[in-house]
Amino acid sequence: MTKIFAAALLMSVLASHALAAGSPRDAGQVVPELTTIQPEIEALYRDLHQHPELSFHEVRTADALATRLKALGYEVTTGVGKTGIVALLRNGPGPVVMLRTELDALPVEEKTGLAFASKVTTRNDAGEMVPVAHACGHDLHMAGWYGTAKVMADRRNGWHGTLMLVGQPAEERAGGAASMLTDGLFSRFPKPDFAIGVHDENTLPSGQVGYHEGFFRASADALEVTIYGRGGHGAYPHTAVDPIVIAARSILGFQTIVSRETNPLSPAVVTVGAIHAGTAGNIIPEQVQMLMTVRAFDPKVREHLLASIQRQLDAEATAAGAPAMPLVRNVDHADMVENDRALTAHLAMVLRRDLGPDSVREMPAQMGAEDFSQYGRAGVRAVLLHIGAVDPAELASGKRIPELHSPQWAPQLEPTLRSLVAAEVVMLTDLLAGGADH
Numbered sequence: 556m557t558k559i560f561a562a563a564l565l566m567s568v569l570a571s572h573a574l575a576a577g578s579p580r581d582a583g584q585v586v587p588e589l590t591t592i593q594p595e596i597e598a599l600y601r602d603l604h605q606h607p608e609l610s611f612h613e614v615r616t617a618d619a620l621a622t623r624l625k626a627l628g629y630e631v632t633t634g635v636g637k638t639g640i641v642a643l644l645r646n647g648p649g650p651v652v653m654l655r656t657e658l659d660a661l662p663v664e665e666k667t668g669l670a671f672a673s674k675v676t677t678r679n680d681a682g683e684m685v686p687v688a689h690a691c692g693h694d695l696h697m698a699g700w701y702g703t704a705k706v707m708a709d710r711r712n713g714w715h716g717t718l719m720l721v722g723q724p725a726e727e728r729a730g731g732a733a734s735m736l737t738d739g740l741f742s743r744f745p746k747p748d749f750a751i752g753v754h755d756e757n758t759l760p761s762g763q764v765g766y767h768e769g770f771f772r773a774s775a776d777a778l779e780v781t782i783y784g785r786g787g788h789g790a791y792p793h794t795a796v797d798p799i800v801i802a803a804r805s806i807l808g809f810q811t812i813v814s815r816e817t818n819p820l821s822p823a824v825v826t827v828g829a830i831h832a833g834t835a836g837n838i839i840p841e842q843v844q845m846l847m848t849v850r851a852f853d854p855k856v857r858e859h860l861l862a863s864i865q866r867q868l869d870a871e872a873t874a875a876g877a878p879a880m881p882l883v884r885n886v887d888h889a890d891m892v893e894n895d896r897a898l899t900a901h902l903a904m905v906l907r908r909d910l911g912p913d914s915v916r917e918m919p920a921q922m923g924a925e926d927f928s929q930y931g932r933a934g935v936r937a938v939l940l941h942i943g944a945v946d947p948a949e950l951a952s953g954k955r956i957p958e959l960h961s962p963q964w965a966p967q968l969e970p971t972l973r974s975l976v977a978a979e980v981v982m983l984t985d986l987l988a989g990g991a992d993h
Contacts, residue, residue, distance in 0.1 A: 580911040582762070582970060582977035588706050589973050596705075596972060599623075600698035601671045607660030607687045607694070609679060610725035611734075613638045616658045616697070620722055623701055627708045629720065632744070636735030640722030641744050644708060649716025652986045653747035653935070654979060655927065656700035657693040657726035662686065666962035691727065691959050692755035692944065695966050699753070699975035706980050714987035719747050729775060729889035732929035741933055749898065749986050750930045750937040753975060757956050758918070759943025761967045762974030764906055765918035766940050768899045770852050772892035773822065775924030776861065778847040779886050780868065783879040789837035796878065798843040799832050801871045805881075806845075808867040816863055823860055824850035824922050850922045852891055861885075889924040895936040901991050902938055902982050909981045914974075923959075936991075942978065944971045 583589050599619070608616050617638050625631045629642040638658065664686035665673045673688040689695075704720055721740070725731030741747075759765050782802050787795025809825050817823045829846040833839075849864070851857040868881040906915045918941065931937035944966030945956055957963035985991070 580909075580914070582910075582973035585909060585977040586706055586973075586980050588709060589702075589976060592702055592705055593973065596698045596702040596976070597968065599701060600694055600968065600972065603694040603697055604669075604689050605671050605673055605675075607673050607675055607689045608658070609662065609677065609685075609687055610659040610728040610731065611637050612677075613658035613724050617722060617724075620658075620697060620701060624704055624720065627705055629704065629708070635740060636724060636731060636738045638724040639731065639735045639738075640720070641740065642704070642720040642722075643744065644704075644711070644718040644720075646711045646717065646987075647715045649714075650749065650987060650989065651717045651719055651745045651747040652983055653719040653721055653750040653930070654700060654703065654983060655721040655723055655750065655752045655930070656696045657731070658697065658722050658724050659693060659727050659731070660687050660689045661691060661727055661960060663688045663690040663960065663962055665690065667965040669965055688962070690961060690964050692964070692966050693726070695755050695944070695968075695972060695975070696753065697722070699972055699979065702972070702976040703979040703983065706976065707983060710980075710984070714984055716987045717745055718983065718987065719745060726926055729777070729887045729924060729926045732926040736929060736933055741935075747935050749991065750927075750935045751902075751979070751982055752925070752927045752937075752939045753979060754925070754939065754941050755944040755959070755966045755971065756918075756941035757945055757959055757964065758950075759916065759941065759945065760947035760950055761943050761945060762914070762970040763943040764910075764915045764940055764974075764978050765943065766894075766899055766903045766915060766938075767918055767920055768894055768896040770891050771894050771920050771939055772925045772928065773824070773850040773852050773920075773922045774854075774857050774891045775887075775889045776849040776857070776885050777887035778849065778864070779884040780845040780847060781882040782843040782845070782868065782872065783877055783881065784839065784841055784843070784875075785878055786841040787839045789839055792839060795839040796875055797839050798877070799840070801875050801877060801881075802830060802832070802843040802845060804871045805868050808871065809864060812860060812863045812867070816859065817856060821853050821856050822851065822920075822922060823856050824848070825860060825864065850924065852920065889926045890928040890932055892925050892928040892939050893931055894938045895931070898936050898991055899938050902940070902985075905981060905985045905990060906978060910974075910977060914978075940978075942971060942975050
C-alpha cells in the first residue's frame with residue numbers, strides 16, 4: 556500500500572466519524588492529494604480557458620491533455636472521432652469504468668472580466684471570423700478530469716479493473732460522441748460497464764453535486780431553414796415575394812406550436828436563434844436563412860414539433876405565393892439523456908456517504924441537450940451529473956446569475972474544482988471496487 560493511499564484511507568476513516576456527528580466534509584479530507592496537485596490543475600484550467608478551440612478543432616487542447624496522461628502511465632490514443640482522446644489505465648481484472656470530459660468551446664466573445672479571459676478569434680467551418688470562449692465550463696471539466704486521472708493513478712493499489720478516460724470533441728455541436736462511437740470507441744477499446752459525465756451548473760452552490768434519475772436532458776434538433784422569395788426593389792414590393800415577411804409570419808406561427816399544439820405537461824421548446832437575410836434596406840432579398848433549436852423529452856412530441864414547423868413554413872410560403880417551398884435541414888441531433896435509475900441512486904448514496912449528506916441534491920430535468928446520451932444508447936449504464944459552480948452568497952442574494960453559454964458565465968473556481976475531483980474520485984473508486992453490483 557502506497558503512503559499516499561494509506562494517508563487517504565486514514566483521512567476517510569476520520570472523516571466518517573465526522574460525518575456521524577453531522578459535520579460537512581471538505582474535498583481535501585476525501586482527497587488529501589489535492590493539497591499537492593491543486594496548483595497544477597488550476598494552472599491547467601487557466602491555460603485551457605485562455606486557449607479555447609471550436610468543435611472538431613481541439614488540437615492544442617487534446618495534445619495538452621494527452622501529454623499529461625501519458626506521463627501518468629495511461630495508454631493514450633489520440634485522433635479518435637477526429638480529435639478525441641481515449642486513455643486507459645489497466646489495473647488487473649475488474650469492471651471497466653469510463654469518465655468523459657468535453658474538449659470544445661463556443662463561438663462566444665468572453666465578457667467575464669477575468670484576468671485570464673479568452674481573447675481568441677478564429678475562422679469557423681463556414682470561413683467566418685468568430686470569437687471563441689469556454690462559456691460552458693468545459694475547461695473546468697477538463698482540469699478536474701485530469702486531476703482525477705492523477706489521483707486514480709496514484710491510488711491504483713486501492714482499486715482494480717480498467718479506468719477509461721474519454722476526452723470527447725464537439726459536444727457543443729452534438730456530434731462528438733457519435734463521431735467517437737463510429738470510430739470504434741466501444742470496439743477498438745474496452746466497452747465500459749459504466750459511464751460517468753459531470754457538468755458545471757449555475758443553479759447549485761459551488762461544489763454541490765446535482766443528480767436526476769431517468770430522463771434528465773432533452774433531445775435537441777438543430778435546424779437550418781431556407782425560405783425562398785423573389786428578389787426586387789424595396790420601393791416596388793408588389794413585384795417581388797418578400798421572404799423576410801414569410802419568415803416573420805412563420806416565427807410568430809411557431810409560438811403557437813408549443814402554446815396551442817403541445818400538451819402543457821410535456822416539455823417542449825422551439826427557438827429561432829438566428830436570421831440572415833438581405834444586404835440593403837431598399838432591396839428585397841431572394842432568400843432568408845434561419846437557425847433553430849427544437850427540444851423535447853418525448854419522441855412523439857419531437858416528431859410533432861418538427862412536422863408542425865414544416866407545416867407552418869409551407870403554409871406561409873403558399874400564402875405569399877413563394878416560388879418554392881422552404882427547405883428544412885436537420886444538421887445536428889442529440890437524443891434525450893436518460894440516466895440509469897439504479898446507478899444514479901447508487902452514486903447519490905455513495906456521494907452522500909463519502910462527501911456528506913449536504914453534498915448532493917436532487918435537481919429537476921433540463922431542456923439543455925447533451926450528446927452524452929449516445930453512450931447510454933450504445934448499451935452502457937450511464938449517468939450524467941452536475942456540479943454546482945456559483946458562490947452560495949450570490950445564489951442566496953437573488954441576483955441574476957449568468958447562464959451557461961452567455962459571455963458572462965464563469966464558474967467559481969474554488970471550491971468547485973476541488974469538489975469536482977473529490978466527487979469523481981469517490982464515484983470511480985466505488986465502481987472500480989464493484990460497488991454498483993452490491
